[in-house]
Amino acid sequence: MARIKLDMPDNYLFSTELAVRINDINYGGHLGNDAVLSMVHEARLRFLKHYHYTEMDVEGSSIIMTDSAIVYKAEGFHGDRVQVDVTVADFNKYGCDLYYLLSNKDTAVEIAHAKTGIVFFDYEERKVQTVPEGFRNKVLREP
Template sequence: MARIKLEMPEHFIFSTVLPIRISDINYGGHLGNDAVLSMIHEARVRFLNNYHYTEQNVDGRGLIMTDSAIVYRSEGFYGDLIQIDVAVGDFNKYGCDIFYLLSNKKTAEELAIAKTGVVFFDYEARKVVPMPDGFRASMQKDT
């Protein structure tokens, strides 16, 4: 079976820290895959907030996720603090990819790498719309 390979950017423009909660632990006793997706969602919301955006309002447009991929590297356990570094790349007319590097803050061990593809969306018209110029400029200025 072919493995997913993610090419991660060299430069990250935002970082946040989240604890692994007891509800993030699966029956194997470690961080569950569903919790990782939830953690990168929280990191994405914090990242957008840092630029004064929300998922519903990026210069008047919303975001919608088109895909996601996660590659696991090591285990995380209850109480670990996870540093999530965020980068943006692969820009196109309608969206981009958001990349995430999850590391144990204490040991610096890499837990996972991930990416989510997003496009800009007009929720009233229910259609994909072009990326706002201001968002592209802000992201490309920092990368």
Template sequence: MARIRIDMPENYLFSTEIPIRISDINYGGHLGHDSVLSLIHEARVRFLKLYHYTELDIEGAGLVMSDNAIVYKAESFYGDSIQVDIALGDFNKYGCDIYYLLTNKKTAVEIAHAKTGVVFFDYEARKIRPIPEQFRTQVLKITG
């Protein structure tokens, strides 16, 4: 069976710490796969807030998730504190990929690698639109 592989970037733009809640734990006693998606969503919202954006308003455009992938590296448990590092890459006319590195803050063990593809969206017209130039310029200035 072919395995998903995510080529993680070397440099990250943003880092945040998120505690694992009891509701994030599945019947196997560890962090559930569905909760990983929720954790990266929370991290993305925090990242955007740093630039005074929301998922519905980035220079007048919203975001729509086009795809996502998660590669699990290790277990995480209730009470762990997860550091989520974010980078952006693979820009095209309408969107980009957002990369997430999830690491146990205490042990430095990598928990997961994740990627979400996003496109910019005009919710009023109900269609995709180009990346807002100010956002692209601001992010590329930081990423180099």
């Protein structure tokens, strides 16, 4: 089976720090795959908050995740401080991709590369919506 490869961006818009908690550790004694996806979710919430958005209100639209991919690079352990860098790329009519680079804050070792696809969504109508121009403009004008 072919391995997943993510072409990670060179620049990121936002950075946050998360601690590896004891409930993030699996039976192998390291950061579990499910915990990585939870960390990505937390980083996405903080990223949106940085721009004064929530998952339920981005310029009047909500977002919904369409896919996710994670490539594991190294182990993480209880108590590690993980830096999660986030950026936006690959815009289309209805959504975009968010990229996440997870690194050990103390050693700079990359723990994981991740991507989540999102589309903008109206939960009352149960339909996708076009990308709000205000969101696109905010994130594209950043360096």
